[in-house]
Structures are given as structure tokens and as C-alpha cells.
Amino acid sequence: MTQFLSANDAPDINALINSAKAFKADPFGQQPGRQKMVINLFFNSSLRTRMSTEKAARQLGADVITYDASGGWGIEFADGSVMNGNTAEHVREAAGVLSQYCDVLCVRSFPSLEDRAADYEDRVMKSFVKYATVPVVSLESATRHPLQSLTDCLTIAEHRTVARPKVVLTWAPHPRRLPQCVSNSFAEWMRAWGEVDLIVANPPGFNLAPAFAPKNIVTHDQRAAFAGADFIYAKNWSAYDEYGATTTNFGDWMIDEEKMTLTNNAYFMHCLPVRRNVVVSDGVLDGDRSLVLQQANNRTWAAQAVLASLL
Amino acid sequence: MTQFLSANDAPDINALINSAKAFKADPFGQQPGRQKMVINLFFNSSLRTRMSTEKAARQLGADVITYDASGGWGIEFADGSVMNGNTAEHVREAAGVLSQYCDVLCVRSFPSLEDRAADYEDRVMKSFVKYATVPVVSLESATRHPLQSLTDCLTIAEHRTVARPKVVLTWAPHPRRLPQCVSNSFAEWMRAWGEVDLIVANPPGFNLAPAFAPKNIVTHDQRAAFAGADFIYAKNWSAYDEYGATTTNFGDWMIDEEKMTLTNNAYFMHCLPVRRNVVVSDGVLDGDRSLVLQQANNRTWAAQAVLASLL
Amino acid sequence: MTQFLSANDAPDINALINSAKAFKADPFGQQPGRQKMVINLFFNSSLRTRMSTEKAARQLGADVITYDASGGWGIEFADGSVMNGNTAEHVREAAGVLSQYCDVLCVRSFPSLEDRAADYEDRVMKSFVKYATVPVVSLESATRHPLQSLTDCLTIAEHRTVARPKVVLTWAPHPRRLPQCVSNSFAEWMRAWGEVDLIVANPPGFNLAPAFAPKNIVTHDQRAAFAGADFIYAKNWSAYDEYGATTTNFGDWMIDEEKMTLTNNAYFMHCLPVRRNVVVSDGVLDGDRSLVLQQANNRTWAAQAVLASLL
Secondary structure: OOOEOOHHHOOOHHHHHHHHHHHHHOOOOOOOOOOOEEEEEEOOOOOHHHHHHHHHHHHOOOEEEEEEOOOOOOEEOOOOOOOOOOOOEEHHHHHHHHHHHOOEEEEEOOOOOOOHHHHHHOHHHHHHHHHOOOOEEEOOOOOOOHHHHHHHHHHHHHHOOOOOOEEEEEEOOOOOOOOOHHHHHHHHHHHHHOOOEEEEEOOOOOOOOOOOOOHHHEEOOHHHHHOOOOEEEEEOOOOOOOOOOOOOOOOOOOEOHHHHOOOOOOEEEOOOOOOEOOOEOHHHHOOOOEOHHHHHHHHHHHHHHHHHHHO | OOOEOOHHHOOOHHHHHHHHHHHHHOOOOOOOOOOOEEEEEEOOOOOHHHHHHHHHHHHOOOEEEEEEOOOOOOEEOOOOOOOOOOOOEEHHHHHHHHHHHOOEEEEEOOOOOOOHHHHHHOHHHHHHHHHOOOOEEEOOOOOOOHHHHHHHHHHHHHHOOOOOOEEEEEEOOOOOOOOOHHHHHHHHHHHHHOOOEEEEEOOOOOOOOOOOOOHHHEEOOHHHHHOOOOEEEEEOOOOOOOOOOOOOOOOOOOEOHHHHOOOOOOEEEOOOOOOEOOOEOHHHHOOOOEOHHHHHHHHHHHHHHHHHHHO | OOOEOOHHHOOOHHHHHHHHHHHHHOOOOOOOOOOOEEEEEEOOOOOHHHHHHHHHHHHOOOEEEEEEOOOOOOEEOOOOOOOOOOOOEEHHHHHHHHHHHOOEEEEEOOOOOOOHHHHHHOHHHHHHHHHOOOOEEEOOOOOOOHHHHHHHHHHHHHHOOOOOOEEEEEEOOOOOOOOOHHHHHHHHHHHHHOOOEEEEEOOOOOOOOOOOOOHHHEEOOHHHHHOOOOEEEEEOOOOOOOOOOOOOOOOOOOEOHHHHOOOOOOEEEOOOOOOEOOOEOHHHHOOOOEOHHHHHHHHHHHHHHHHHHHO
16 A cells, blocks of 8 residues: 555455454554654644544554644645745645655645535645655545545444445434535445445435445435444535535434334444534434444554554 | 542542652653553643643653644533534543543643633533543643642642641732632642641632631731741632632732741742732742742652553 | 854854764664653744654654644743733743753744844843753744754755855745844854855845845845856845845846856755745756755754754
């Protein structure tokens, strides 16, 4: 593996899952990070991703520098521009310099939710990849969140009781306009992994980009989707079609105990943070089939597997 | 010890003092933090507490992640709430997730100084304790600052020349409205320690909560309190009775050289930062009986004793 | 060496260069930082300086705490002041406390560009030096940037092909008002090093302070200065005479390929970040004589040489 941006960079997802499991069993068992440096560069703030990645790096023996650029670091991305305005440094220099200070460069960027073409170009991440001379790891980009998805594969692998579980990715209400990254990646990884049957349930108008969720796996009938499901993965996302649109008309999309009875005693998953009694009821979240804390824990081991492979 | 929130959590204060002294003599003498993680979570900013706690953890061999949430991390504390507003994550998840990333969770919160009942419930700290699955250390809460107070016990233990020194906690002028935490804890710890005679001197209207400073140890006569004192501990605090009130009529409460002549050649103590020539005169602060830098130094060893006990 | 604030603190620049080269060849070859702490205190934000200094310290085996005080830490610098206003802590306590938490204290401050006398007093840096009880390293002050300059000596030493190269420090256009620190220090260090012939080229009205660039090495004719040059070091700075003044009339001062043909196939240097096609053309910056990334890389080794000498 030479970078970690999408499921395409993971030639063998089961090998990554197994590596993550090995680190979970023995966190300090391998030290490929000795005398190496990991830089985490955040263009927007982060709790789980930052902590789990720092912990993962340190458990591998590496040093970590986390740099919060959310306050503004005016990076220029256009080639040939006359930088006489608000941008102070070109990504060529930014990526080139950071590459010299580290062995793996982890970057988090985010979408505008205004300009779909620009967001789906994923320019920040791709520019860093282009000009970095060390492996780049996405800590979430404008369109994907691969470390979350690898974590989700691991969590499902640990809890499945049938060889091929039915997994439902369901849209859920949320008062804010959220990116599509987690959902895109979840669909991408479930399909790339190939060991689950994935259904995506969302209201009309909220289909994910077809490249991530082709029409044949999308339904607008949440209750039908839940029937016989082994895993319910809830997440809000804003619209891809009418890009960035959201709704305050939540309808009947919140996940509650009654709906969970439609499933095959499914586990409940969410990447956190989660709005209680908006996305999901207290009863489901606090019930014994909720895996949200296990997911957060698994972030560390997934990150460790990825970093170990790149260091 | 399973948590460190108040003097009640310290079954043997002298044992903690002795542990701190041992670390001061040999900072790297014990390494119970090896392959362990300490998380410092700050809901308001900090200099001394942050640095001394980080240093203490690292000297024990632990890794540290310091997370500054002062910019806002909308945590919901109410049970059963419909999180359709400004809070993005419930403390159940926040504490549950952080617990999985560390072995000791250190939290700093702060009072509103508006709603006494709410502040004295110490909801932030208590909620983290309730939902964390690892030991919690208070880096100052809405009502207490136990690491400062253990430090103060250590500093007094190092400098006392009589078995039972007279210690005066005195209110001092300050242009801002300050919490009662340091003063509450100082009184609590001096009394729990039981090896000093404590007097609290403050203007009328500025009595601390009776639970921390019962009436029989409170005086409004600062000069009388100073008579024969071995240690003068100065601190401003806002009112408990008319909750959060302060005054710009400082009267004669500043500590200066003349007042210090009333004492038994007392040491001067303050937790810093200190407003010169408002709280205390330059002459006292720069004099050879001032212990303020020794106190700041002792923060490291007190934190190391506490973390060592919990790791 | 007992501090690192200017070229005056470096008794033997070649020894520092050689130490930096040794660390570049073997980053973990010496571990004088074991069980020691370096504190980096930033009064304004930093990318390269922060990362290279952290990396340098860690490669020496030291722990590092980086404290960002750019959000405001109201430090009082005046002696005898009645601190009844906006300043919360006197530099005596600030420096005294930090000294107890570390073995080397690194400080970055910055100029106002409003009051020349105040800026050139370098009060923040000098006050920390005065009250610190550990060695102080300047991570850039109001007037100097010595770690950058030592880096520049190293980079020139690595690339010179003649014993005594001709080095041109040239003013270049920039839309913002910038400090004189990098330029002052570059001139100071080149002269103190004594192994290059230095010319400073700048527009009329933009002479550096005579103490850094005496008249006999200053020219207003950039093209004449470039003739036969071995190294072109570009940097914008605001005026020293009409203090802080800048210009948007950039004239013909941008460095481009045509101008570089006037030189002896000179290397191009800049401390970064750099405004492309304002300070320098893409062609020069991306050309094979550009050393800007090597300079950024050398920051680590220069810092490591300095810290190793002080730890």
C-alpha cells in the first residue's frame, strides 16, 4: 500500500482487518514507527480521528505532530496563479515541506457542500497527494472517510454471525447539513469488501452519488430495508442531486426500538457524534445491540493497521 | 485511589505528599505509564496545569494527548433530550469514547459564576466521571482545584518549621470576577490534611461556601488573621452568597511588606497567575519568603504522584 | 553556547554547520535530550519553525510541549506596574514558571511594525531571557530569525562550489507588510560567518537597519547585484527608515528566469512561504537551481545542532 485514500488503495481488505485485529490483541506488538514521524494536518477540527490516529502512531513507536490549520492557512491550489491575494503558500511548497518533516502525511479536508464538481474533485487531498513525497493518508476528505470505513469493516467482521450479513446503510434525520463522506465510503467499502449484502435506504432526493450507491441497492422504504437486516448503519447526509440540500422534515426516518424489531436482531452502528432522539432513540443507542463505542474503539486499530502498512 | 476530584479521594494526604517528594528527587524513578495514555481535556485554557500534567505523565513513561475544547464542543448533559439544537454529542458518548483512547482521563471545566446551584452540582466533571470507564482526574472543576491544593500541601510540608503552622487563606483584590475553586479546595485540603491551623480572611459578603470554610474559621479582619501566621496564601474569589458578585472597592486587602511584618516571618503563597501591585506588592512577591515559583514547580510532582497512583 | 538569539551567540558558526550536517547524516546519533523537556512558546503561529523544532527535539530524545499563545496571553512587561488592566501575568512569573517545566525554552515573538524603537528593543524576547533560568532559543523575534539564518549558512555550505561565493540578498515584491527579521538575520549571519561576499539589493527607501546591512554592501540596482552571483536569496521586507511602510508599486523586482541568467548559474533561496509569480516566477521556483525545499529540510538539522548544544 502506498497511500490510503479510498477502498481502491486497499488491495486486500481482509488482510487489513486481520492486521487491525492483531494490533487490538497486542497494541505494541510491532514497532515499525521507531524513529519515524507522522504528521496529522487538519483543515477542520476532529476528536475521534485525531486521537485514534495519534494513539495508533504512538503505539507503532512513531512520533506525531498534529497541526490544526482550521484557523486558516491560505493554501493556493491553482497552477500558474499570481499569488497577490489571500493565499500565502502554494500546495507544492506546503506538501513538499511537510513531506520532509515526516514519513507519513495524514490530511483531513472537507467539502464546501456548495459546488459539487469542486467537492468531488477532492482537490485538497489530491493536491497533497500529487506534491507529497511520502505516503498520504486521508483522515476524511471532501468525499470519503476511508479510515472510518475500514473500522466499520472490522466491527462488522467481529460481530457477524452469518457468513454474509445483510447490512443497511440508512439515512437519518439531523438538523445540520452534513457531508456525504462517511456514507460514500461506507458504501464503497462494503461493496469492495464483498462479504455483505448492502442496501442503502434514504428519502427521495437523498440518493448518494451513483458511483458509490448504484440505483439497484437504493430504496426509499426504510422499513422494508430493515426486514431481516443484521446490521443497521445510520448516518445523515445532505443531498447529492440538489447538492448540499437538506430537510427539516424528518418524516419517520429516526431509528427507534420499534423499527429495530423489524430486523434480524440487528446491531446498530453509527460513526459518532450522534444526535440522540433525532438520529436514533436513546433506547437503541443504549441497548445491548449498539456498537457505537466499539466502533470508536476500533478506529485506533484500523488506523494502526494502515499506518503500519505505510511506515 | 480510583479518581481524583476532591480531598475525599485522597485517603492519605501524607502518602501523596511523600510520593510527590520522591518524584521530585527522582523524576523518572517509576515508569507506571509505559504503554499507557493520558488524555487531558480542557474546556477552558490552561498553562501551568497543562504543562505540569503533561510533564508528569511523560516522566511516568506515558503518552499524552491534550485536547483543547475551549473553542466549543457542544456536549449535551441532559438525559432524554432531543438533540435538535446546538449540542452535537452527549456526554455518554464523549466520556465513553475518550475512555477507550486512554488509561486516565483528566478534565478541566469551569463555573458559569451565574447559577450557583448549577455550578455547585459540578455537572461537567460529575458527568464525565459517571460515564467514563477509566479514572478521572480533575484539572479544576466548577468548584475545586485539587491538584493545586495537593501542591500547596507539598509546598507547606517542605517549608514548615513548626509541626502545626498557622496558615491564612486571605482574599485579595482583583479586577476580574474569579471562581472559588482554588480557595474552596485549599480550605478543604488544609482541613482534611489536619496538620495546620487554618484561618480564612475575607471582606464581609465574600465568605466561601460553609461546606469549605465553616464560620468558625472565617474572619473579616485581615490584620488580626496575619498575626503570628507562618504561611499567607492569597487569592481572589467572587462571592458565594451573592453568587458571582465582585467588587472594585478593594479596601486595604492587598498584601504588602508592612502587612507581612505582622506575621511570624510568613511565607507568601499564590497559585499564579498573579496581578502585581493589585493582589500583592512587588516587594512581597519578589522577596525571599515568596514561594510562588516553588508552588508552580511543585505542580509537576503533585500531578506525578496522582497519576502514578491511578496508572 | 548558553542561548541562541543572534549570531553573537554562535562562537563558531562552522562548528554549528558541521554539527547540523552530522545530524542530517545520522538524526538519532546523539541523544542529549533524554529525560529532558523543550518548551516551544509561540506568540504568533508557525508551521516550519514549529515542526522542525519539535522534530529536532524529539530526535535528540527530548520531550516537547508546544504552547500556542497567539490567542492571547496578557503578559505584563513593565516593572512596577499596577496590573489592574488587561495583563494577567508578569513576564517574571511567566518566564520563571516555564523555566521550571523545561530545560530549553524556545520563544517566538513578532514586531508591531508600528513602533520601531519598541520593536528593535525586542522586549518580549529580552524579557524572557532576563527572567528565564534555562537557555532561551529564539524561534524568531521582533528583529531576528537566527534558526533560519543558521539553516541558510548550512544550505550555502552544502551547495557552494567556490570557496567564497557571491551572495545576493534581494528585496522582492509582496502584497503584505512583512517584518525585517529574516533579512536582518541573514545579513548578520552571512557577515559573521565571513565566508561569502554579501550584497543587499533593495529599492530606495527599503534599506535594512545599518547595523545589519551597512551602506557599503547595499545597492538599489538589482540587475547589477545579480551579475556573477552564486546565490540569490529573495525576501520581502517592509521599510526600516519610514518604519513599517511598504509599497504596492513592485517595479521590476520580481525574480524571474531572465534575471537569473545574469548570475553565475546561481542557486535560488527563499525561507518560505513564498508568493508565486509575485516574489519569484514559477520557472525559477520549480527550476533545478531552486533550493527552497532543501532549506526547509535543513531547518530540522540546524535546530537539532542548536538544541544539542544547549541541552
